[in-house]
Amino acid sequence: MERRNFLKTAILGGIAGAVQLKGNGLMAAEKMTVSSANDLVAVMGGEPAEMYKKGIEAMGGMTRFVKKGNKVVVKPNIGWDKRPEFAANTNPDLVAAIVKDCLAAGASEVTVFDHTCDEWQASYRNSGIEAAAKAAGAKVAFAHDEKYYRNVQLPKGSRLKEAKIHESILDCDVWINVPVLKNHGGARMTIAMKNFMGIVWDRRFWHSNDLQQCIADCSTFSKMPVLNIVDAYRIMTQNGPKGKSIEDVQTPKAIFMSTDIVAVDTAAVRFFAQFRSDMKLEDVSHIGIGEKMNIGTTDIDKLKVERIRIG
Amino acid sequence: MYRFLKKGRVVFSIIFLLLITSSFIFFINRETLLMSEFLKFQFVPSMLGIFSGGAIVFILLLVLTILFGRAYCSTLCPLGTYQDIVSRTASVFKSKKNRRFSYDKPFNKLRFGILLIVGVLFVGGISLPLAFLDPYSNWGKISNEIISRSEQYIHNGLAAVMPDAVFFRSYAHFAIGSFLFALFFLITVTLLSAFKGRLYCNTICPVGSFLGLLSRFAIFKPVIDKETCTKCRLCVINCKSQCIDLETQTVDESRCVACLNCTVVCKTNSIVYKYTLNRKKEAIDIKDETTKLRSEGRRNALIAMGLMGTALAAKAINAGPVISSRPKVTGIAPPGAMSIEHLKKNCTACHACVAACPNNIIQPATTEYGIDGILLPVLNFKHHFCSYECNVCSQVCPNDALKPLTVKDKQLAQIGQTQFYLEKCIVHTDGTDCGACDEHCPTKAITMVPYGDSGLFIPNLEPELCIGCGACEYICPAVPEKAMVIHALEVHQIAAEPTLDKQEKVKVDDFGF
Numbered sequence: 062m063e064r065r066n067f068l069k070t071a072i073l074g075g076i077a078g079a080v081q082l083k084g085n086g087l088m089a090a091e092k093m094t095v096s097s098a099n100d101l102v103a104v105m106g107g108e109p110a111e112m113y114k115k116g117i118e119a120m121g122g123m124t125r126f127v128k129k130g131n132k133v134v135v136k137p138n139i140g141w142d143k144r145p146e147f148a149a150n151t152n153p154d155l156v157a158a159i160v161k162d163c164l165a166a167g168a169s170e171v172t173v174f175d176h177t178c179d180e181w182q183a184s185y186r187n188s189g190i191e192a193a194a195k196a197a198g199a200k201v202a203f204a205h206d207e208k209y210y211r212n213v214q215l216p217k218g219s220r221l222k223e224a225k226i227h228e229s230i231l232d233c234d235v236w237i238n239v240p241v242l243k244n245h246g247g248a249r250m251t252i253a254m255k256n257f258m259g260i261v262w263d264r265r266f267w268h269s270n271d272l273q274q275c276i277a278d279c280s281t282f283s284k285m286p287v288l289n290i291v292d293a294y295r296i297m298t299q300n301g302p303k304g305k306s307i308e309d310v311q312t313p314k315a316i317f318m319s320t321d322i323v324a325v326d327t328a329a330v331r332f333f334a335q336f337r338s339d340m341k342l343e344d345v346s347h348i349g350i351g352e353k354m355n356i357g358t359t360d361i362d363k364l365k366v367e368r369i370r371i372g
Numbered sequence: 373m374y375r376f377l378k379k380g381r382v383v384f385s386i387i388f389l390l391l392i393t394s395s396f397i398f399f400i401n402r403e404t405l406l407m408s409e410f411l412k413f414q415f416v417p418s419m420l421g422i423f424s425g426g427a428i429v430f431i432l433l434l435v436l437t438i439l440f441g442r443a444y445c446s447t448l449c450p451l452g453t454y455q456d457i458v459s460r461t462a463s464v465f466k467s468k469k470n471r472r473f474s475y476d477k478p479f480n481k482l483r484f485g486i487l488l489i490v491g492v493l494f495v496g497g498i499s500l501p502l503a504f505l506d507p508y509s510n511w512g513k514i515s516n517e518i519i520s521r522s523e524q525y526i527h528n529g530l531a532a533v534m535p536d537a538v539f540f541r542s543y544a545h546f547a548i549g550s551f552l553f554a555l556f557f558l559i560t561v562t563l564l565s566a567f568k569g570r571l572y573c574n575t576i577c578p579v580g581s582f583l584g585l586l587s588r589f590a591i592f593k594p595v596i597d598k599e600t601c602t603k604c605r606l607c608v609i610n611c612k613s614q615c616i617d618l619e620t621q622t623v624d625e626s627r628c629v630a631c632l633n634c635t636v637v638c639k640t641n642s643i644v645y646k647y648t649l650n651r652k653k654e655a656i657d658i659k660d661e662t663t664k665l666r667s668e669g670r671r672n673a674l675i676a677m678g679l680m681g682t683a684l685a686a687k688a689i690n691a692g693p694v695i696s697s698r699p700k701v702t703g704i705a706p707p708g709a710m711s712i713e714h715l716k717k718n719c720t721a722c723h724a725c726v727a728a729c730p731n732n733i734i735q736p737a738t739t740e741y742g743i744d745g746i747l748l749p750v751l752n753f754k755h756h757f758c759s760y761e762c763n764v765c766s767q768v769c770p771n772d773a774l775k776p777l778t779v780k781d782k783q784l785a786q787i788g789q790t791q792f793y794l795e796k797c798i799v800h801t802d803g804t805d806c807g808a809c810d811e812h813c814p815t816k817a818i819t820m821v822p823y824g825d826s827g828l829f830i831p832n833l834e835p836e837l838c839i840g841c842g843a844c845e846y847i848c849p850a851v852p853e854k855a856m857v858i859h860a861l862e863v864h865q866i867a868a869e870p871t872l873d874k875q876e877k878v879k880v881d882d883f884g885f
Contacts, residue, residue: 103883142761178812178847180731180759182402187761203539246820246829247807264808269849271804299873305816308872313880331885336878344827346805361885368883 098125100364101324103332105315107371109155109294112316116290117162119367120318126287127235129167134229134236135159135199136286138256139175139190141303142183148295148310149303150184151241153193155292155316159237160197172229174202175259178303181205202229210262217354218278220270225262230284238286238322242329243297243304247272249345250333251302252326253289254280254356276347280322280356289325291317298336311336323348323357324364331361374635374644381447381632388413389453392508395768396515396727397523398541411724411770413448414508415579420499420718421772422684434586440645441587441594445573445580445629451507452573452629455565459612462566476568476614478627479575484672487581491679495686497713500744503720505578510557512722513747517547517554520727542732545755550723550736550747569612574627582680584626585673592645594628594635596621601642607634616643703740703750704840704860707758707785708766708774711863712741719773721747725765731756733842734765740860751787753842753858758787760814760841783815786867788840788858790817792833796855799823799830807831809844809856815870818844818856831856836868 098121104112117123127133137151145153156173163171173194177184181204185191191201203209210225230236240256247268248255257279258264267275293315300309315332319325326348334340342359343349352359388410394400395407411417418429436443445452463471490501503509524541531538564571573580587593596607598621608616611634615627623634623643634643701712706725709715726734726749737750749765751758763782766774777785798806800823809831810818817837820829831844844856 103885105883142759180756180762182730183759183761200536202536206540206542208540245807246810247805249805265847265849268806268808268847269798269802269851271802272807273805299875300816302811303814305814305870306872308874311875311878313878315883328883328885332880332883335880335882335884366885 099367100321101317101319101328101361101366102369103315103317103328103366104369104371105313107314109152109292109316110158111371112294112314112369113155113158113162113290115369115371116316116318119369120288123162123166126237127163127166127168130169131163131167131234132232133163133168133171134233135163135171135173135194135239136230136236136256136260137173137175137190137239137292138241138251138259139184139188140178140259142177142179142187143304144187145189146295146307146310147304148241148243148297150188150190151239152292152294153189155290155294156190156239157193157197159239159290160194160199163237164198171197171199172202172233173199174204174227174229176204176227176262176264177259202227204229204259207262213282215278215281217281219274219354221267221275221278224279224282226282227260227262230260235287236284238289240289240291241296242291242293242333244299244301244333244337244340246301248276248347250326250330250340252291252329253286253322254326254347254351257282273347274350277350277354277356280351281354285322287320289319289322291325291329293317293329293332296333296336298333319364321357321364323351323359324361326351327359327361328366374632378632378636385447385453385456388448389450392450392511393515393519395724396512396520398520398527398727399523401728401768402730405728405764405767408724408728408768408770411508411512411722411768414770415444415449415583416502416506416508416720417722417770417772419680419684420720421770423688424772424775426772437583437586438590440592441590441625441628441630442580442583443630444583445570446631449507449573449579450511451561451577452570454511455561455570455572456612456631458562458565459569472609473569473611473614475608475611475617475619478615478624480672483575483581483584484676486576487578487585487676488679490578491582491676491683495679495683497686497717498744499717499720500746502578503747504553505576506720506722507573507577507579509720509722510554510561512724512727513550513554514558516723516727517551518558521551542755544732545735545752547736547738549738553747569614570627570629571614573629574613574615580629582676585676587625587628588673590625591647591649593625593648594623594630594643595646595648596623597642597644600640602640604639606637606639607643610634610637701741701860701862703737703745703748704788704842704858705741705864706734706749706751706765706774707763707782707787707864708769708777709787709864710775712745712860713862715748715773716741716745718771719748720771721749722770723749724768724770725749725774728764728768730762730764731759733758751842753846755846757812757842757846758840784839784867784869786839786861786865788838788842788860789835790833790838790840790844791857791859792818792831793853793855793857794830796850796853797830798850798855799828801850803828805829806849808847808849812843812847814841814843815839815867816873817867837870839867 102116102119104116137156141149143149160171213226240253245251391410418426531540613627615624705715734749736747740750763779766777810820815837818831821832823830840858848854848856
């Protein structure tokens with residue numbers, strides 16, 4: 062009896078030990094990459110591709126987010142039929158740099174799309190994003206018709222409880238959210254959370270059902286972007302989100318990255334407030350609601366932030 | 373020589389038919405506006421556009437007719453070529469006997485009656501009857517409603533097979549009235565041409581009748597040589613205009629479309645084009661009836677030309693329509709239309725603009741412009757709005773109904789004016805942020821201003837900056853009635869230039885957090 066028990070214990074212990082050992086090894090390896098990564102990275106002073114390179118290194122490299130064979134979506138803002146210098150859409154060079162990096166990290170395919178506000182072909186073309194993304198090796202997906210969207214439940218949403226979301230997002234393994242930093246007449250600011258309006262079909266519903274709440278509700282989506290990269294190379298500080306002329310644009314040459322969508326939006330608003338002192342974080346209320354709904358934190362001073370200046 | 377000429381005519385006419393049709397085809401049209409230039413080589417468009425670049429084409433077409441008769445009908449007219457194709461195809465299915473054409477008397481009262489009515493109304497500034505009968509404009513409607521729509525189904529079929537490579541073409545609005553009209557017209561013309569050759573051209577078509585009158589004075593006409601003609605009837609059998617009368621051995625040049633078929637089939641070369649200016653005396657020798665017919669024809673010709681002259685004079689002094697239904701205009705005319713009146717006077721509803729609009733917001737009118745504006749292009753903001761950077765409709769219009777606008781001019785062309793209904797606005801009714809209209813407004817005629825002390829912002833409208841593009845109306849989420857509504861302008865205006873809003877360029881070195 063005793064011997065049997067002893068043997069049993071020994072064998073179990075042996076197995077447990079082996080497993081434990083292996084687990085420790087795994088944990089250790091994981092820790093090494095995680096510990097070196099930051100919660101939030103801000104880069105300033107370079108060209109988009111250059112800033113992206115520095116930023117993603119500080120975030121732990123793209124391999125942290127994209128695994129070999131992953132189907133990846135890069136979702137910029139291509140809302141308007143405007144050329145890149147008008148800052149109405151995400152910078153095409155930044156989109157191209159991200160696409161290339163995803164492919165280098167082993168992505169099996171990278172898809173770029175947006176549900177545009179202006180006529181889609183003109184927006185895709187004149188934003189420069191279609192050409193840049195294709196040249197970088199991405200597939201550019203269509204998003205101009207309801208048939209490209211599928212219904213998804215948002216059980217944690219308070220006003221927006223379901224939404225038709227673009228099939229590329231639903232069918233991919235991971236997606237990366239790449240908004241541009243602009244002021245916005247309705248939502249006050251449009252950054253990472255607001256960029257979700259381009260993955261859904263029916264935007265009017267949001268506008269008529271408490272826009273700020275719906276923006277936050279959509280960020281309760283179970284398949285959140287693995288990384289948010291805010292393009293602030295050129296920013297629109299007035300007349301946003303479409304803008305009238307080049308006068309609406311400032312060129313601070315910055316980008317912000319975080320896995321926390323609320324944190325990255327908070328950082329971007331605080332950055333933006335240097336250009337428009339009247340822009341208060343409280344006024345961009347979808348960010349505060351996002352924090353209350355446990356989507357992320359606005360307390361970025363408590364996060365591990367790395368600030369990088371180029372040149 | 374005639375054999376060569378005829379082959380040339382056939383090849384040319386088919387190419388021209390394809391060029392005209394292709395300007396209504398989505399893909400070709402999206403890539404280049406070149407094809408739309410060919411629309412300007414049409415009789416009615418060149419006549420309507422006479423004071424804005426159409427004059428050269430118009431004079432060329434008149435000269436062509438004075439030289440060779442109705443050559444236009446066999447080479448440049450897309451509907452004419454279509455009818456030839458139908459009649460040729462139909463003959464394959466007919467027995468040898470049924471295939472033969474015979475001489476028919478002209479329906480002079482009918483054809484000149486139609487021409488007179490169309491002409492008088494046209495002079496009076498009402499182009500609607502012309503719009504319903506003009507061969508080019510109707511070919512346009514057929515191309516847009518039937519050919520282009522078929523292309524859309526093929527396209528979407530391909531999109532289903534190759535979803536990554538071919539995008540799905542969202543369905544354009546289906547204007548049932550316009551579709552049924554095009555279908556009815558197509559069926560009518562197809563049946564007429566399958567059984568009676570160029571009957572439409574010679575009895576109904578006002579362009580055909582007008583050119584027919586003119587071709588009585590043609591310098592070169594088909595003439596039968598009575599000495600060598602054996603009356604073998606080969607020419608009659610092959611004449612789709614049914615205008616060769618072997619009893620008198622004459623060709624009714626007012627109905628001859630210069631297709632050259634008779635000259636090719638004649639075994640004895642007895643029917644040839646001849647210089648006819650010094651043959652007038654001879655004509656008087658022919659039967660009384662013919663003489664009567666001829667002088668009558670000449671009188672008609674003079675009346676027609678008088679009408680045309682008056683019409684052009686009326687156009688030159690920009691006279692208003694004599695009568696016009698004047699209900700409250702609710703239709704918003706496309707940019708470049710200048711005014712609803714200008715549109716009604718110059719548009720023949722060929723729907724080139726309807727086919728060309730990348731946003732599919734131009735559609736055939738029902739009653740928006742009143743009864744005399746039916747089928748004319750009207751804007752609808754239900755599914756999209758007028759792109760700020762686009763001027764395509766004004767570029768493709770061959771008629772001068774839409775004046776060609778540069779993008780810069782178009783961005784100031786006020787086609788309608790927005791009205792803001794506060795009591796329907798989401799910000800007011802729900803007390804939540806919206807700003808969808810402000811977001812879409814390209815000129816910032818709409819801006820968001822503080823709303824009381826609620827911390828909310830509400831749209832503020834500066835009407836003089838508004839160009840009526842419809843973006844705010846389209847996107848406004850208020851139901852069932854929108855808070856932003858574009859009201860039509862009977863006369864288009866020029867909007868105030870958007871302000872520049874200069875701001876200080878700030879240099880920041882800090883991240884702000």
